[in-house]
Amino acid sequence: MNPADTARVSITVRNNTNTVQxxxxxxxxxxxxxxxxxxxxxxxxxxxxxxxxxxxxxxxxxxxxxxxxxxxxxxxxxxxxxxxxxxxxxxxxxxxKGSLWSVYGAFGLGVLVLTALSWAGALIALARRRLPANRWQRAMRFLPAGIGTGLVAVISLSVLRLVAPSPTAEIPFIVGAAAAALLLGYVTPHPGEQMPPSEMDTVRIQR
Structure with a gap:
């Protein structure tokens, strides 16, 4: 379908009922x-x-x-x-044959930006050791980035004219990327516990 051309559409309707449709x-x-x-x-x-x-x-x-x-x-x-x-x-x-700045293209770019921000937030928190101590909470911190990665993959394949979005194509990409992100968050190192206040006071006195 090209916006610059007039498409010629032909349809055939088969009536299997006993009444006029x-x-x-x-x-x-x-x-x-x-x-x-x-x-x-x-x-x-x-x-x-x-x-x-x-x-x-x-x-x-x-x-x-x-x-x-x-x-x-x-x-x-x-x-x-x-x-x-x-x-x-x-x-x-x-x-x-549309434009990258179409509604669908802009939607894909928006998902890409949000996914990049999700990954950046999770990785910065990992680098600064600010992730939750609980493994499953750390895994959930990476989940939105994984889902976004799956959506970006589905939209990119569509825009590149490789695979059209469909449940059989969408589900494996999105679920697979989400599972990989969950696993990554689950195996991230423990951020470490803060020292008790009494120990912190001792350190300050020694300094």
């Missing part, structure tokens, strides 16, 4: 990480007789698509009836 609108939407980044509704009214199929073609001009999405995204095509109910749908993968 009246299609009013065809909706094309792109979704990633449970978020919808673009939607196009085109009025294409036609009837599909029982136990038969109908094919319709129509032009689609996604002129604003460049500011909405980029890379490989799951795309859903839906046939909607006069009551605004979805009567048929199919899922596919779309190659979106």
């Amino acid at each position: 009246r299609v009013k609108t065809v909706r094309i939407s792109g979704t990633a990480l449970a978020l919808t980044f673009f939607t196009y509704d085109t009025t294409v009214p036609f009837d599909v007789p029982p136990k038969s199929s109908e094919t319709r073609a129509f032009p689609l001009e996604p002129t604003d698509l460049g500011s909405q999405a980029l890379g490989l995204l799951p795309v859903t095509v839906e046939a909607i009836d006069v009551q605004r109910d979805v009567i048929a749908s199919v899922e596919t993968t779309g190659d979106i």
Whole structure:
């Protein structure tokens, strides 16, 4: 899908029921990480007789698509009836020729910045020995950075047109990165206990 070109869309709706299905609108939407980044509704009214199929073609001009999405995204095509109910749908993968500064691209950059800040905060706390003494609390300190790393991987693969976001692709990356971050936080060295106040006073007197 290129914002500079007019797309020619052709759909075939098969009616397996015993009643006429009246299609009013065809909706094309792109979704990633449970978020919808673009939607196009085109009025294409036609009837599909029982136990038969109908094919319709129509032009689609996604002129604003460049500011909405980029890379490989799951795309859903839906046939909607006069009551605004979805009567048929199919899922596919779309190659979106958008901009890095689109909504999806900006979302990915935002996740990248937050992930970098999470890693920086955790590592600085580790270097200054300010992490919690409890191992599981230290592990949880690294968890947001791990989740962010998984999200960055999923979005990057999508933008680079290598793998489209989907549950089968998202879950292994996010869960794997989160598990690695948890393990890293769990095995970090103990920050050490502070000396009791009486010992600290003794040190001050000696000095």
